[in-house]
Amino acid sequence: MTKEHCMLKAKILQEEGKTQREIAEALGVTDRTVRNYLKRNDRTGKKRAYSSKLDPFKAFIDTILEEEPLFNREILLERLRKQGYTGGISILRDYAAAVTRRITKAAVVRFETEPGRQAQVDWKEFGKRVIDGKETKLYAFVMVLGYSRKPFVRFTTSMNQATLLACHVLAFLWFGGVPFEILYDNMRAAFAPDADGRWQPTKRLLALAAHYGFSPKRCRIRRPETKGKVERAIGYLGDNFWPRMEGRGLSLDELNAEVGAWIDAVSEKPIADLGESRSERFRREKSALKPVPAADFDVRDTIPLHVGLEGVVRYEGNRYTVPAEFIGEMASLLVHPLHREVELRLPGGKSRRFTLAPKGSHARIEFPGDGAEQLRRWRNDRDRVARRRRPRGRPAASDIAVTTGRAAAYDELSRALGEPEGIPA
Incomplete structure (x- = not known):
């Protein structure tokens, strides 16, 4: 029997209630050897436990990092200071790094959401492509229903916030309903850090969510598997749909029509892991979605514009006339991110709708009635200025009264004033 076996056997006999002498007799060793075995066994695997100034605050730190693994450590230190933490930032950084590693490496169990519960959103970037006859960056907005x-899918030439919100509106109309929550990754157009470094939905995304009644959620950073459904859809879009479009000269409208037809086709194919097609599952899910409100959310950007002396506003290198009464005033141009139809809001509640000219074409767009009204105002202003500049007339000689007197009268006045007599030379 090896020494290790003897040690383990001695431990077992001790737990059975045997004395050291009885154990020694059973193992055929001395009492001293048994005593050494048992002491060594007691020390095995035991380490001295050191207390840390951070211990009372670890539960709080874990709660913060579970929600935001990369939460700013200095801000976290400030919060701990308010709770009475007196330690340094080094021990906090070490502990936070260990917790972050544990969180990011934790296994994610695949789960199925119930119908209507969740949708996932992300962008696919295609780089520079020739669209509508010119080279531009091309993107695809993708929203996938979880169940x-x-x-x-909507192809766009921008990923700004207005475009993101507009694509949401189109997606809800496409599905005929709204999910209870939507999951996003680290996109700045949807979430931004607050003063404490915690990521919060942007004001406009919250307004959109309130209008349609969904809850915006942000997936854990560096955990793409939490939104794997949209990631797989994006991969399928790039591998299956886009190769069919390569080398074709397309407009943005044609591209979106093509991808719509592609979605209809792939929705009829069975999903390998589920044994059902997307269309079959969507028929069950659609009834669980929230209804789409009658009025669409206004996603337009508001651009402030000054009405110049020429009676025009300038936008994208083009000029648009306005009524002459608004010269010198401020106007607001409401621009939709997905089309060229705009609304110009003028003081006093007046507005006009029109289509923007091609960007950078240096065109002057004159609306009916503006030219004649501006001409009348110009003539009135000219006449008013001319009247102000007209020189005043000189008085006629007959209107000037001259009084004459005796020279002696001036001498008397001079003596009264103490001045020399006579007319000054």
Whole structure:
């Protein structure tokens, strides 16, 4: 029997209630050897436990990092200071790094959301492409319903916030309903850090969510598997749909029509892991979605514009006339991110709608009635200025009264004033 076996056997006999002498007799060793075995066994695997100034605050730190693994450590230190923490930032950084590693490496169990519960959103970047006859950056907005895997795709030339919100509106109309929550990754157009470094939905995304009744959620950073459904849809879009478009000269409208037809086709194919098609599952999911409000959310950007002396506003290198009464005033141009139809709001509640000219074409767009009204105002202003500049007339000689007197009278006045007599030379 090896020494290790003897040690383990001695431990077992001790737990059975045997004395050291009885154990020694059973193992055929001395009492001293048994005593050494048992002492060594007691020390095995035991380490001295050191207390840390951070211990009372670890539960709070864990709660913060579970929600935001990369939460700013200096801000976290400030919060701990308010709770009475007196330690340094080094021990905090070490502990936070260990917690972050544990969180980011934790296994994610695949789960199925119930119908209508969740949708996932992300962008696919295609780089520079020739669209509508000119080279531009091309993107695809993708929203996928969690239960049915039914996708919505919209090709755009921008990923700004207004475009993101407009694509949401189109997706809800496409699905005919709104999910209870939508999951996003680290996109700045949807979430931004607050003063404490915690990521919060942007004001406009919250306004959109309030209008349609969904809850915006942000997936954990560096955890793409938490939104794997939209990631797989994006991969399928790039591998299956886009190769069919390569080398074709397309407009943005044609591209969106093509991808719509592609979605209809792939929705009829069975999903390997589920044994059902997207269309079959979507028929069950659609009834669980929230209804779409009658009025669309206004996603337009508001651009302030000054009405110049020429009676025009300038936008994208073009000029648009306005009524002459608004010269010198401020106006607001409401621009939709997905089309060229705009609304110009003028003081006093007046407005006009029109289509923007091509960007950078240096065109002057004159609306009916503006030219004649501006001409009348110009003539009135000219006449008013001319009247102000007209020189005043000189008085006629007959209107000037001259009084004459005796020279002696001036001498008397001079003596009264103490001045020399006579007319000054």
